[in-house]
């Protein structure tokens with residue numbers, strides 16, 4: 001009996017139970033290359049002159065996702081964090097056509113082809129109501145804010161940054177602006193020639 005107790009307490013002391021935790025490393029009979037000399041990050045180094053283990057990146061290195069040159073274009077924001085007011089890509093017929101094509105692929109299912117938020121999903125018990133893009137608030141919001149809505153999503157709107165590249169997002173925004181304009185145009189927006197046609201008819 002006493003012998004059993006000794007064995008049991010030895011087992012306890014040596015921590016030989018399956019799953020038990022050790023503070024010290026176990027005895028390693030065949031170390032192979034498991035333990036090697038190495039530097040850990042932030043550890044002092046005796047090798048490098050500056051005494052630091054971590055090396056600075058070679059000058060001019062840009063880590064993935066850290067390119068800053070096109071900050072406004074890539075983030076839709078100014079340097080002070082406010083939203084970019086105007087679309088950074090130039091408006092052209094090509095851009096509008098591309099924007100229209102992408103809008104009809106990615107946005108129309110929810111916001112509808114005319115942007116009034118009555119896309120096809122609303123006929124199938126889609127649980128939330130897509131925004132009407134002709135709302136005054138959305139008409140007046142900065143292009144950079146819309147950019148962020150599309151790229152990162154907003155409340156119940158999913159993010160599209162993974163599917164639509166940056167150039168296309170900005171093209172879509174140009175197109176949404178055209179859609180909005182189409183619902184809020186005045187006679188003043190028409191070219192002279194068209195205006196004259198209208199007044200001739202009247």
Ligand code: HEC
Pocket residue numbers: 103106107108109110111121128129130131133138141146149150154155156157158160172176
């Ligand atoms: C799956 C449906 C869906 C798709 C696809 C979708 N949206 Fe939305 N969108 C929504 C919903 C829902 C809201 C309302 C979000 C809220 O207010 O909770 C919204 C809101 C918005 C708003 C208003 C944001 C604000 O400031 O309130 C804009 C602008 C917008 N969407 C643009 C787009 C554009 C551009 C696309 C295409 C790239 C797109 N959406 C694709 C569902 C969608």
